[in-house]
Amino acid sequence: MAAATRRIIHVDMDAFYASVEQRDDPALRGKPLAVGGAPQSRGVVAAASYEARAFGVRSAIPMARALRLCPELVVVRPDFARYRAVSQQILEIFRSCTPLVEPLSLDEAYLDVTENLWGEPLATTVARRLKARIRDELDLTASAGVAPNKFLAKIASGWRKPDGLTVVPPERVEAFLQQLPVEALWGVGPVTARKLRALGIERLVDVRAADPEGLRRAVGSQADWLRQLARGEDPRPVEPQRVRKSISCESTYAEDLTDFAAMRAELERLAQRSAEMLLGKSLRARTVTVKLRYDDFSTVTRSHTGTVPTDDAADIVARAQALLGRTAAATRPVRLLGVGVHGLVGSEPGALPERLPFDG
Secondary structure (H helix, E strand, O other): OOHHHOOEEEEEEOOHHHHHHHHHOHHHOOOOEEEEOOHHHOOEEEEEOHHHHOOOOOOOOEHHHHHHHOOOOEEEOOOHHHHHHHHHHHHHHHHOOOOOEEEEEOOEEEEEOOOOOOOOOOHHHHHHHHHHHHHHHHOOOEEEEEEOOHHHHHHHHOOOOOOOEEEOOHHHHHHHHHOOEHHHOOOOOHHHHHHHHHOOOOEHHHHHHOOHHHHHHHHHHHHHHHHHHHOOOOOOOOOOOOOOOEEEEEEEEEEEEOOHHHHHHHHHHHHHHHHHHHHHOOEEEEEEEEEEEEOOOOEEEEEEEEEEEEOOHHHHHHHHHHHHOOOOOOOOOEEEEEEEEEEEEEOOOOOOOOOOOOOO
């Protein structure tokens, strides 16, 4: 089936962890709330309610900073078992519509509804029904994007959060692309965006006319893929089952990290993301690897292999931070940090995905 004829929905729950906490505890409703680690232990914000976001509290910032931004902030430790149970209910709703469900995380998934069990010809109608069932059955809200491919659907789902629905039909793809900044491209963060802007690439569509050699110098082997996305093309199918050999998360920093405590906090964030991705794919890992790139661009890795595969976030964080101690990070500036998990095996039947801890 041609990619242009597909009907893809990306569903993303709104501030999922925080919304579940507010739903289950009436005393938290309407209050600025952050789910995450304790500020005394350099914890980070995993999710922030929309009331907290009004004060500038965002996912991935240190909890201590969040409390400075909002002194009345209520901090709640995450309860992943409870979030996972809600994820089961969400997935059951998705799979009542189509078997082509690709969970990305606890509260985020792609659905191919080109042909669906509800017999609905319009993907927009399917998305509305999914949102209504989530609201009526779970007392939660979700945002959805409808488009001919995964790339466009994911951008669309974040267009009108919370409780949004954005539809990008084939005839409106070009107009939609024309509105997007270059950061909308996958893999383009602040550092890469600055490189692209130095080449005169401000908008996503500017990539199309970019000098091929300049683009390749800026983004390396991703150049052809980004050019394809800039045309609104994404042939990847929705894959309910994918075999993965490894999972990794890394960040390159605009300014080198020199504070070891800050490095540990960043590593905690990346390790948690890796753990959540394991859960999202119902996998466990035997090996944890830490990757560092110093200010002179030299790169080192450190790995630890356990006897029992795990998907436990706390265990992966602890191992990653221990590996960090086996590097020269305490005495050298660091420009990149990464955490990978390898030696993947299937998790227990029925395991459910958990959202990367920085949710929408």
